Amino acid sequence: MGDVYFYHLTERPIEATLPVLLDKAMGAGWRIALRGRDAARLEALDRQLWMGEGFLPHGVAGGPHDADQPILLTTGAVPDDAQCLMTLDGAEVTPEEALRLTRTCILFNGADEGAVEAARAQWRSLTGGGLKAKYWAEEDGRWTMKAESG
Template sequence: MGAAFFYHLTRKSLAETLVMLLGKSLDNGWRVAVRGTDASALAALDQALWRGPEDGFLPHGMAGGAQDADQPVLLTTTADAPNQPNCVMSVHGAEVSAEEVGALDRVCILFDGMDEAAVAHARTQWKALKDAGASAQYWSEESGRWEKKAET
């Protein structure tokens, strides 16, 4: 049974944080779906991920291609991810369900701590997942490094 990890971004950009988290996920042997709500915002993330980590290559693709099922990291706007992910990373307020949290190794919810609407949405997601019995952790980078601040 998995857990939802909430990442409250206050220092690093979404792209920088994704590069770090995707690298760790791939190191674990996981396939990942990065789920967003806006195709153009995902296209911008796609470009940032191609610039990727300074010391390597981050293999990924945008959903809608012939090779979707083979992608280790697939950027998508839908819950249906043909790459059969072990981990879903929610960005830009994309919804995740308690069932997904239970079925996957990990669900990561990344949200912009400088955007009040994003923070409010993350709080709503936290409460919904907690009320549904899902395991959740809240991580903050406020101190300059990631620290777990709460857990259900």
């Protein structure tokens, strides 16, 4: 059964935080699905990941080599062999889906009240579905765990 980590972004944008989290997940040896709600947003992240300082091998779902991608950007289903799902912009994740993964990471913008409310609803849904969750917030450039479900 996987854990769910909520990342409340208050100091750095997703574009700065995401490469760090993806790199850590790859370092754990996980295949990662990055789920968003908007294909255009994922295309922009695709360009940013290719042009960033570190190399993060990835692809956008729908290509001929989806099964070979260590990081797959998608608006849809998580590949069967993925161990980690990262969501952004309020992309949905069900308890059943998260239960089969090693880790689910939900990134949300702390300056957007709608995003905060969506994350709270996801916390209730996922912990209500039997998953353990941790809530992390940025403080002075560091991540601090602020809450943990029972």
